[in-house]
Amino acid sequence: MDKVPMTVRGEEELREEHDRLMKRRPLITKAIAEAREFGDLKENAEYHAAREEQGFCEAQIRDIEYKLSVAQIIDISKIPNRGKVVFGATVTLIDCNTDDEVTYRIVGDDEANIKKNLISVNSPIARGLIGKKEGDDVAISTPSGVREFEVSSVEYA
Template sequence: MEKVPMTVRGEKLLRDELERLLKLRPQISAAIAEARELGDLKENAEYHAAREEQGICEAQIRDIEYKLSVAQVIDVTKIENSGKVIFGSTVTVVDVDTDQEKTYQIVGDNEAEAKAGRISISSPIARGLIGKEEGDEVVISTPGGDKVFEIDQVQYI
């Protein structure tokens, strides 16, 4: 089974969600039992809704447990600061053409959220940045054409 990189933050979020879902299980079971007592199960909307909610909850639990089982948690705060862009590092880049500055954290596929500045390790930007150092210029192919970025800062936070 191939391991999937994940940040400490990503692991904590998954564990918190798993804990929430596990606490929800008994509530769903109680709702099913309560709906069963109402009588005919064929036409019992509360029963069917509770069973559907149970199925969704169990699927989410299995999904999170799988993600955690294949996760390789990488804590960048414990890595010596070499100035190189690696998984988990936070990179500030400057668009050479526009002088616009952007900051990205390189995270696992499941943690990516572009609006929050977290980009997937498999994204074109992250692939172009990995292994580079502060001061390097990087050409990244984007749908709008090639962009040239200068790596301004690399942080391990």
């Protein structure tokens, strides 16, 4: 089983979600028990809804437990590669054609969320940035073609 990189914050968020779901478990069990008291289970919408919610909750718990079991937690503050783009770094780029500025944080696959500017370490942009330093120019293949960026800053939060 290969380890999957994850930031410290990503692990914290998964553990928080796991705790929330574990607290939800007894409430769902109680809802199932209460729904059973209504009688005929074949036509009992509350019972079926509670059982469906239980299945969904259990699947999420298993998924989170699996992700945590294969996670390799990487604490960026303990990595000595200062100045280079590495996993967990926050990178500000300047588009060489438009002078637009964009900032991305390179995270694990499960943490990626483009709306929050969190990109997967396996994305084409992140792969093109890994190992680069402030001031470096980088050409990255995107679905709309090759784009050139300058690495404006690299931060480790």
